[in-house]
Amino acid sequence: MSWFLSSCNKEQYNKHTGSNVRQTTLRDTKYQHLHSVAKEKGEQKLTALSLAAQKASTEYAIDWGDIRKRASPQKEGYLQMLAADGSWQDIRVLLYASHLSILKPSPNPTKTDTLSIPTNHNQVEMPREITIYKTPGEPLGLSIKGGQEYRLPIFVSQLREGSAAEASKACFVGDEILKVNGVSLHHASQSDAIDIIQDTYSCSEVHLELRFYLAARHQLVADYLRTPEPALQSAPSFQWMQVTTIPLQYCHVSHFHDTSAQPREQMSFIVRSAHDVHSSAILRPVFGQAHLMREWIRAIRKARDDFPCVTLCKPNPPMEFTGRVVHIGRVHERLSDGVWRDMFLVLTDHDCAFHLSPPISADDLTRPYYGPYPLLACQFSMTSRKASLLDVGLFGLLAFKPPLDAREREESCFLIKTSSGMTAYLSAGSTKMAHRWQNMFEQRTDTVVQKLGAITYSVGGDQYLALTVNWQTGLWLNNDTRNNKSLVWHHPFVNLRAARITGSNSLHFRFAESSQDIVVEEPAMIKSVIIAFMSCHVRTRERHRVLSVA
Secondary structure, X not given: OHHHEEEEOHHXXXXXXXXXXXXXXXXOOOOOOOOOOOOEEOOOEEOOEEEEOOOOOOEEEEOHHHHHHHHOOOEEEXXXXXXXXXXXXXXXXXXXXXXXXXXXXXXXXXXXXXOEOOOOOOOOOOOEEEEEEOOOOOOOOEEEEEEHHHOEEEEEEEEOOOOHHHXXXXXXXXXXXXXXXXXXXXXXXXXXXXXXXXXXXXXXXXXXXXXEOOOHHHHHHXXXXXXXXXXXXXXXXXXXXXXXXXXXXXXXXXXXXXOOOOEOHHHOEEEEOOOOOOOEEEEEOHHHOHHHHHHHHHHHHHHHHOOOOOOOEOOOOOOOOOOEEEEEEEEEEEOOOOOEEXXXXXXXXXXXXXXXXXXXXXXXXXXOOEEEEEHHHEEEEEOOOOOOEEEEOHHHOEEEOOOOOHHHHHOOEEEEXXXXXXXXXXXXXXXXXXXXXXXXXXXXXXXXHHHHOEEEEEEOOOOOEEEEEEOOOEXXXXXXXXXXXXXXXXXXXXXXXXXXXXXXXXXXXXXXOOEEEEEOOOHHHHHHHHHHHHHHHHHXXXXXXXXXXX
């Protein structure tokens, strides 16, 4: 629990919390016997706590809300894991804020185990009533197993994807069906149950009384794996023991094979640690339910992306900046041959870079795979690769770009293009994370632009000129001699229609009512800077307009 303890001086703690009340402390105890003191306030809320050690006068404050958030799983459920021998084993998965915990049944229960799966048929939960709405003539879309002839109740064995039963979000695989529109299925045979369910074919509302039947798990798993049904009466009362723990920081989670866009077999997905390749697991939902697989992937990715970024600063940053790392995230880069490569995109307060492994120290930040690239020299766009015509290929045949693969269709892709000619076509794994990257790039670029204010470039040619790019007022071209600083022309960003490179060292501007050409040393860099300044101007004006309307 050392990471939950934040050491602070008493006066600093009171100043931070804005409280002059003396915090409760325990001083006459040994450090290894720390005690907590809770104080009720309002609706039984815990206030700040302080702990003390006998050796020193340092007091320790514990955030119990943060402890509970980290200690309780965000998501839990039952999946199957691929074993070394190629078989699929039943497991329990717990998703925490910092790691993924995988447990397997233990035939030797201990007092420390916390959960067991009952094997007695009588151990079920309380009944619940649900209503499924559908179009008359539409089937419910569920399959059943059991019946009096099998000495089993009628329970749901499968939900068809897109069916009315699945859309209700209230009927689940493993639910025992007690009643259908008031007709009891107690002691009903399987054929009688099918007839009763089929009688609802013409109904627009179907009322079901259900309860989750835990013993159905053994029957369903046995059928799915095509193995003999385990003997329920002689099975031990399974409890759970830890198998592996996978840290979520920068972890890899995907239902695609590592370097391709081919989905894995049997609706499976892989979770692999970024720092230890042996800390990994291939998982799948029971019965091949695709929606459960997508739910788990989304939940793990969200916990990974919400993981706090390490506090690092890049050495020797420019004078105006600190070099602080804003975010480090795992992305997938699509190469020219269609292969996807894992990369780590590092965004600082003034540039970005790509690494093959997550940096863990300031020295690692200085050794990127490629980069760094100043944010003013980068263009970020949410786009997908277009399947358009290429140049005429061999034998005079027209060649086409390959169509979008499965990874591109399922995951939002974005493009980072630099003034030096580097183009990276990336996938963040989800639409939400792609938009998050876009927001971070835009916010950091706007901060850089507003901090600089304006940039002036020397313009070549027959005359001595200077081009000034100001994010608030637009483009200015002035004479640049000792005795002559007069204005040649000025155009606000609202008049700029296009800026394109017309030669190795020339830029062509097309404004609302005129066109201008200038000669500069780095036209690509200047064009990128103009785009960054104009984008900042437009976004700032839009924010002010929204605030004024509000």
